[in-house]
Structures are given as structure tokens and as C-alpha cells.
Amino acid sequence: MTPDSTLAYALLGLLHGAPQAGYDLRKTFASTPLAHFSDSPGAIYPALRRLARRRWVAAVAAPRSGRRRKVFAPTDLGRRAFAQWLGQAPTRDDVVRAWDVLMLRLAFLGAVGGPRLTVFLRGVESELRAYLGELEAYRAGHAAKMPLGARLAFDSGVEGYRAQARWVARALDRTRRERRK
Amino acid sequence: MTPDSTLAYALLGLLHGAPQAGYDLRKTFASTPLAHFSDSPGAIYPALRRLARRRWVAAVAAPRSGRRRKVFAPTDLGRRAFAQWLGQAPTRDDVVRAWDVLMLRLAFLGAVGGPRLTVFLRGVESELRAYLGELEAYRAGHAAKMPLGARLAFDSGVEGYRAQARWVARALDRTRRERRK
DNA sequence: GCCTTCATGTAATGAGTTACATGATTCT
DNA sequence: AGAATCATGTAACTCATTACATGAAGGC
Numbered sequence: 001m002t003p004d005s006t007l008a009y010a011l012l013g014l015l016h017g018a019p020q021a022g023y024d025l026r027k028t029f030a031s032t033p034l035a036h037f038s039d040s041p042g043a044i045y046p047a048l049r050r051l052a053r054r055r056w057v058a059a060v061a062a063p064r065s066g067r068r069r070k071v072f073a074p075t076d077l078g079r080r081a082f083a084q085w086l087g088q089a090p091t092r093d094d095v096v097r098a099w100d101v102l103m104l105r106l107a108f109l110g111a112v113g114g115p116r117l118t119v120f121l122r123g124v125e126s127e128l129r130a131y132l133g134e135l136e137a138y139r140a141g142h143a144a145k146m147p148l149g150a151r152l153a154f155d156s157g158v159e160g161y162r163a164q165a166r167w168v169a170r171a172l173d174r175t176r177r178e179r180r181k
Numbered sequence: 182m183t184p185d186s187t188l189a190y191a192l193l194g195l196l197h198g199a200p201q202a203g204y205d206l207r208k209t210f211a212s213t214p215l216a217h218f219s220d221s222p223g224a225i226y227p228a229l230r231r232l233a234r235r236r237w238v239a240a241v242a243a244p245r246s247g248r249r250r251k252v253f254a255p256t257d258l259g260r261r262a263f264a265q266w267l268g269q270a271p272t273r274d275d276v277v278r279a280w281d282v283l284m285l286r287l288a289f290l291g292a293v294g295g296p297r298l299t300v301f302l303r304g305v306e307s308e309l310r311a312y313l314g315e316l317e318a319y320r321a322g323h324a325a326k327m328p329l330g331a332r333l334a335f336d337s338g339v340e341g342y343r344a345q346a347r348w349v350a351r352a353l354d355r356t357r358r359e360r361r362k
Numbered sequence: 363g364c365c366t367t368c369a370t371g372t373a374a375t376g377a378g379t380t381a382c383a384t385g386a387t388t389c390t
Numbered sequence: 391a392g393a394a395t396c397a398t399g400t401a402a403c404t405c406a407t408t409a410c411a412t413g414a415a416g417g418c
Contacts, residue, residue, distance in 0.1 A: 005377065023397050033319055034335060036278050043378055045399060050376095067387065067396060097217050103334040110330015117330060138214055148359060149291015149298060152352045153284040154215060156345060163344030164337060171333045178329060186405065204369050224406055226371060231404095248368060248415060368415075379404080387396070 004054075006101050007037055008047050012056060012074060012082050013108040019060055019073035022048050035104050048072060056081055082108075087116070090123040095131055099164070117175050125168045132161055185235075187282050189228050191218055193237060193255060193263050194289040200241055200254035203229050216285050229253060237262055263289075268297070271304040276312055280345070298356050306349045313342055 011025055022044050029039040038044070051057045056078030059070050074082065086105055094102050102124060109117050135158050143151060195206055203225050211220040219225070232238045237259030240251050255263065267286055275283050283305060290298050316339050324332055 007378085021397075022399095026397095033316065033338075034331065038378070040379065041397085041399070042380070042401090045397095046377080068385085069397070103337055106337075107328075107331040107334040110328040110333060135214065147288075147291040148356070150215065150288040152291060152355070153288040155352070156284055156287075156348050157214075159344045159348040160341055163340045167337050167340040171336070174333070175329070188406085202369075203371095207369095219406070221407065222369090222371070223373095223408070227405085249413085250369070364418090366415100366417080368413100370412085372411075373409090375407080377405090377407105379402100381401090383400075384398085385396100387394100389394080390392090 004050065005047065006104065007043060008051055009082070009085055010035060010037055010104055011044070011047055012051060012078055015057055015072055015074050016082060019071050021069045021071050034107060035100065051078070090120065090127050092127050092131060095124065095127040118172065121168055121172050121175065125172065128161060128165050128168060132165060135161065185231065186228065187285065188218055188224060189232055190263070190266055191216060191285055192225070192228055193232060193259060196238055196253055196255050197263060200252050202250045202252045215288060216281065232259070271301065271308055273308050273312060276305065276308040299353065302349055302353050302356065306353070309342060309346050309349060313346060316342065
């Protein structure tokens, strides 16, 4: 089965929280700065249809009267698929080019809670450290030859990853304290 | 005229540095961590053709003998388009959802050098500060209600932007020193 | 002669963007 | 009655991804 888009998982996750209609999901995307997904109907309604075709979500009883609304809820199959997506170990590639997806998974993992959160954060931490090592090595070899702008852009990347490394250390701390309570 | 993809501008910028063939550009993408663009032929060759159709680049004399190679160089029209792309003032949207594109522009601006770099960085700084303000306001209103994972993910974002704010301040410092030399 | 690398391409597929279309409902 | 909002959808377009195809040049 072909993997679905990030948007599809974001929708699926939100439907776990509460069965909703496409319009509600659009409003969520438009009003929270958490994940910057598109709130355009041309993205959301087709994605919902794909999820429905896959039997990951299903429309629950539509209202007989009032506004026309199609409220979707995850199926058991959808719940399993979502749990599997959440449970994947963070990879180097996730850290390097899909940080936003990692954070999306984290946001949903928090609702689940428990030790899975810690495992996830530890995975992020180790991949992050490894990648920072690669970046330092690259800098040592190439920084001198780079034009000013390129060097600055490179540094921006490094600083970003360093900040995330500090963040993940603090996050691990916080989850430990949270569990002790 | 419809705006072209980021990849197209990346290619155009690299061709400014030196006329090259698609194969060379692929190797650049595969070997530098600067911008993580795709090195797949299915992305690069069509993008080059689009640039050629637009008369932003043109193939320079192909070698009579030896390997089949199509070396492209930017045209005057292409240089103007690229300069215009580089010169755009950074917007809030750039900072929030297209940081990588901003850094790509920065990397190419460095080659140009001069006061444009400073102007650019100052623009980034002010948009960044404004967005950080928005994020703080959001946290004040919503952080208490967010589940642990969501709060952590949100913090990751904030920390990332804060790191970039520190970075841009230092970058401005460095360009000032660079110019004094 | 054979394998590797050079070098360019195409086809199928999936997905997002913008813009438009369409009605129903609620507010004033 | 008219406007705004609710709510869902479609169409045209652009683009990237993966995988496959092709052939020439050079090293051994």
C-alpha cells in the first residue's frame, strides 16, 4: 500500500481527537500555528476521500435536517494505521528533511502519553546528534571556501539543529518530571 | 508570468556561478548539504526544459565530439529574473513557511555581496521578531490547554525561531565587520 | 569484451494550488 | 430581502517522485 501524504495523517490524527467534518478540520488548520497545513478545500476534501476509500475513516450518521455535513471518524483499521505511523522510530531522514512531520507525530503522541513519548524523544535526540556531527565535519572541510552568503545560510541550519538538540534535552527532562508526578 | 518552482531558481542560481549541464547540477545537489533538493533526473531535466522554454537559460555550444552534454547558461532575461527574485523583501510568509527558500536566496546573495545582504538580513530580522511575538501571544493564550506532546512540538518551533533570531543578529554583525575590512 | 560511470530522458502516479461553482442556512 | 457564513465540491495546472530506458565513453 502506498504511503499516504502527511496531510492525510494530520487529518486522521485530528479525527482521533473528535469526529469532525472537513470544514471543521479546515478551520483548525486556519487557526492554529501548530502545523502549517493548507486549509484549502482542494487539498482537504480529496484527502478525506482518499482516507475513506482506504477505509481508514468512515462517515458517521449525517444529520437528517439542518446543514449538509459529512462527519468522519477513524475506523479500527485507521486507528491501527495511525498507531503504526506514530510508532515508527525517527530516522536520520526524518530529522534532516521532515522535522515538521516529526513534530506532528510528537503532538499526537502527547495525547497518547506514557513511555512511548520518551522513546520517541530519545530517538530524535540520537539522530539529531549524529547529524550535527556530520554538519560539523562538513564545515571543517568546506567553510573556508564558501562565499559569505552560503556560509551564513549554512550556519543558520546548524544553529537551528543545535537549538533543537537543546530543546529535545529539555523535553526529555520535562517528560521525566511529568511521569514522576 | 507564473512564478517558477524553488528548484528552478536554485538551478538558475547555480548556472550563474558557472554554466553547467544537468548532470553537474544533480551532483551538486547530491553532495552539498546546503539545500536539500532532489537530485533525481525526473525533477531536474524537466525543470531545465521549463527554464529554457522561458528563455531564462540557453544551451551553449554542445561539444562536437566526446560525451553528449547540454551545458546551460543564464540569458540576460534569466539574469534579470534572478536578480528580481533575489531582491524581493522577505515577507512574514517567507519566514514562517519558507525558511529554506530564504536561506537559498541568502546563499546566492552572498556571492553578489555588498549592502543588499545587509538589507536582506534586516528584513529577515524584523519579520522574525514580529512572528516570535505572535507565537508568544499564542502560547500565553493556549499553552495551558495543550496536551504535553503538542506543547513540546510548539516549543520546538519557538526555539527554532529564537535560534534563528540570534543567528540573524550575529550574521548582521559579521557582515558589518566584513565590510569594514 | 565487459563493467562502470557519464548523461539525458520518459512514463505513471500522486498530490497540492488557485480559482471557481453551488447551494443551504442564519443573521440583520 | 440581502449579506455573510456554512459546507462541499470540481477543474486546470504545476510539480515532484519512483522507476525504467537508452546509449555512449572510458577503464581494465
